[in-house]
Amino acid sequence: MAIFVYAENINGIYKKAAFEAVSYAKAIADQAGDTVTAITINPTDSSDLLYQYGASNVIHIKDEGLKNFSAKSYAQALNEVATGNIIVFPHTTDASSIAPMLAIIRNNSLITNVLEAPESLSPFTVKRRAFSGKGFMHAKADAAGVIVTVSQNAFGVKLNGVAGSEEIKNLSVVNDDTKVLSHEQSSGKLDLKEAEIVVSAGRGLKGPENWGMIEELASVLGGATACSKPVSDIGWRPHTEHVGQTGKAISPNLYIAVGISGAIQHLAGVNSSKTIVVINSDPEAPFFKAADYGVVGDAFQIIPALTEKIKALKG
Ligand SMILES: Cc1cc2nc3c(=O)[nH]c(=O)nc-3n(C[C@H](O)[C@H](O)[C@H](O)COP(=O)(O)OP(=O)(O)OC[C@H]3O[C@@H](n4cnc5c(N)ncnc54)[C@H](O)[C@@H]3O)c2cc1C
Structure with a gap:
């Protein structure tokens, strides 16, 4: 059989x-x-x-x-x-x-x-x-x-x-139950649940105007963007990007967390990622305990430098 x-x-x-x-x-x-x-x-x-x-x-x-x-x-x-x-x-x-x-x-x-x-x-x-x-x-x-x-x-x-x-x-299965009438993709971007690489950011980014560098890094890596819950609650990012216990659960091959403290509710949605990289200015941030690689430092310096480095390697 x-x-x-x-x-x-x-x-x-x-x-x-x-x-x-x-x-x-x-x-x-x-x-x-x-x-x-x-x-x-x-x-x-x-x-x-x-x-x-x-x-x-x-x-x-x-x-x-x-x-x-x-x-x-x-x-x-x-x-x-x-x-x-x-x-x-x-x-x-x-x-x-x-x-x-x-x-x-x-x-x-x-x-x-x-x-x-x-x-x-x-x-x-x-x-x-x-x-x-x-x-x-x-x-x-x-x-x-x-x-x-x-x-x-x-x-x-x-x-x-x-x-x-x-x-x-x-087949012609009788379909008299509740059914989805149409699908609407949240945007033309990569589906967060399907993405191999996710660049995610939290309140450490200070405001929505600073997400350009996150989007650029995700784009250079061919990945999707995500965020912590407070970030979508305040309206800095759409709710479709919220990951964690009350958001999407994802398990990409690479999850890069920028300016996210690593609260247990956030980890619940991302800790099955294959490799986790944490970038945080606070060496005591709990996320480092769940990280495969950690960088202690200011995201505003590290992210643009990292993006340039990757561009150079690719180019
Ligand atoms: C029932 C319940 C469900 C929840 N569900 C979720 C959920 O699904 N997903 C979720 O994310 N949260 C969830 N939360 C909220 C969660 O507890 C945390 O409050 C939230 O994850 C914190 O978000 P954050 O890390 O972005 O912000 P913060 O906790 O404010 O952390 C910001 C981090 O940025 C760092 N930082 C600051 N400046 C810089 C800089 N220049 N460079 C680098 N790092 C910097 C700081 O050191 C800090 O670690 C839930 C809470 C509850 C009670």
């Missing part, structure tokens, strides 16, 4: 988190001596992209009724085509609401935010993130079927090309 994985797309384009989920499913399949079947709903991207990460079969669901997102309808559609006992999801906002619904429909165990390939497949046991990323636990599935969501940027995207084939499935 194949290992199934939901390959999420946005406006038809696969998310990086979908490739990570397929890579994760491939690791399980290798452990089980099995293959990976990816399920995808109304994509415009080619299935070739999914074969690259180890999906040897792609079930492409075509359903006009699923053009707009509805967790319940998506769960119903996935339930119609996923015949295996293990289903993998990325831990994205949408998938995190589909997975529990599917687990209820199928009476499966649900383990969210998993970090590593399973320690055992029988019983299914895996390490997962807990307590807003401040701890870990090892979870064991009791039901015969298990659904997992993969913490973003934890397992990583792994090229593992296989020969693949695609099957088109025409």
Whole structure:
């Protein structure tokens, strides 16, 4: 029986988190001596992209009724085509609401935010993130079927090309539930949750007029910008940039925190980043305890110098 994985797309384009989920499913399949079947709903991207990460079969669901997102309808559609006992999801906002619904429909165990390939497949046991990323636990599935969501940027995207084939499935799931009518991108910029690099700033920047240097550094690095909660509360930055316990939870490969003290509520949303760099004028700032690299100094001197250095290296 194949290992199934939901390959999420946005406006038809696969998310990086979908490739990570397929890579994760491939690791399980290798452990089980099995293959990976990816399920995808109304994509415009080619299935070739999914074969690259180890999906040897792609079930492409075509359903006009699923053009707009509805967790319940998506769960119903996935339930119609996923015949295996293990289903993998990325831990994205949408998938995190589909997975529990599917687990209820199928009476499966649900383990969210998993970090590593399973320690055992029988019983299914895996390490997962807990307590807003401040701890870990090892979870064991009791039901015969298990659904997992993969913490973003934890397992990583792994090229593992296989020969693949695609099957088109025409469905018409009845969609009488609440559904998203339209998506509006907050701006033309990089999606904060998908960004590999995030440059984030806090109250240490003194005012909104000083964000030019943060935007420039993010642009030079090809990253997105974020901010602490007070900064968006005062209106220096849009709320879409607020990260932390009450904002977005992100896990980029590189998180650069500038003039942010490192309060526990801020860390809750960023401490699963792969590498954290903290720039703060106060050597006692709590953020340094969570940092991989720290620079004690004035952001107004360090950021422009750093940006120039990176430009020179790139140029
Ligand atoms: C229920 C609850 C939920 C919360 N949720 C969130 C959340 O989701 N996200 C969040 O961010 N916060 C959240 N908070 C707020 C959190 O507790 C902190 O108050 C907030 O994170 C502090 O923001 P800050 O670091 O930008 O500001 P400050 O704490 O004022 O820190 C500013 C930092 O800038 C440094 N600095 C000053 N000047 C310079 C300079 N020239 N160069 C370099 N560094 C400089 C200072 O040393 C200081 O460390 C929450 C609080 C509560 C009670």
